[in-house]
Structure formats: structure tokens, C-alpha cells
Amino acid sequence: MALLKIARMGHPVLAQRAEEVADPTAPEVRSLVEDMIETMHDAHGVGLAAPQVHVPLRIVVFMPPDAPEEDPVLALVNPRHEILTDERVEGWEGCLSVPGLQGLVPRAPRVSYVGTTPDGTEVSRTVDGYHAVVVQHEFDHLDGILYPQRMTDMRHLVFSSERHWRVDEDET
Ligand code: NI
Secondary structure: OOOOOOOOOOOHHHOOOOEOOOOOOOHHHHHHHHHHHHHHHHOOOOEEEHHHHOOOEOEEEEOOOOOOOOOOOEEEEEEEEEEOOOOOEEEEEOOOOOOOEEEEEEEOOEEEEEEEOOOOOEEEEEEEHHHHHHHHHHHHHOOOOOHHHHOOOHHHEEEHHHHHHHOOOOEO
């Protein structure tokens, strides 16, 4: 296991479309996923995509809010999602590749997603709310999109240390 260096906004690896993984169950995938999970926990994140650790492959790890305590992280290879509503709800997001900042981002409150775990299990879920937001944020990384690009009003991109001025608004 190893801590990986996290790419920050401006590095080209964060702006490109990541490649499909030929074999989700390959040992190198499992090893990368273990390092991504360690890196995510070390950085106090709730999700991490492979491009954020300079690996342009379609792999994400994240913490589903309803995950069992003994197995809190879901790793997905070649994931896809579908937005199930025209509705958009604004919530605050941060990103390990955009350190120190938070932004108010409109997201669909309901999505379905599929993907393969490193042990070959096919996952298929329909989720709401915060879970749906995390999925959209992490999967966006695989298409070279960072959350500020999803924002509609840049006045709501702020330093985390100034967020207390906005205590009236919900945290996601
Ligand atoms: Ni992110």
C-alpha cells in the first residue's frame, strides 16, 4: 500500500477523458484501488477517481452513505451512470483536486449507475440525494470535468475557511 500524489486543477490528466479498463479484475487494478482508498482516507475525502492520482483510467472509489460500516468503500471500474430526473438541486461540493475551495453545484437528485468491482462483481443501483451527487462528481472526473465546470454562478465558489458566511445553506 502507498499514498499517491493527488493532481490539482490545472494538471492535464484532470481534463482528459480516461480510458476504459480492459480487465477490471487484473491484479494491477486491485493494487491501484487499494492505494486510492488509502490516499482518499489520508486526505479525508469521500471519493477519489484514478485521474486524480495521475492514472487516466476509468476507476473510482467512494463512500456510499448507506454502505455497511465494515465495508465503507465501493470501488468501481468502467462505471456508467444515467440521470433519472430533469430536476436539479444545488449543494456544496469540495474536491481533493481543488483544495481549499468549495462551490455550490446544481446536480440531479436521482441517478442509476453500473460498474464492475475489482473482484468482478457487477454493481447496479438507483440512488438519491447525497449518494447521487457523489456519483455524478466522481464519474465526472473520468470525463475530465471538475465541479467548478458544473457551476452556474461563480459567486458561489468560495474558500472553505469563508463558508461560515453561508451557514444558511445545506452541506452535501
Ligand atoms: Ni473531486
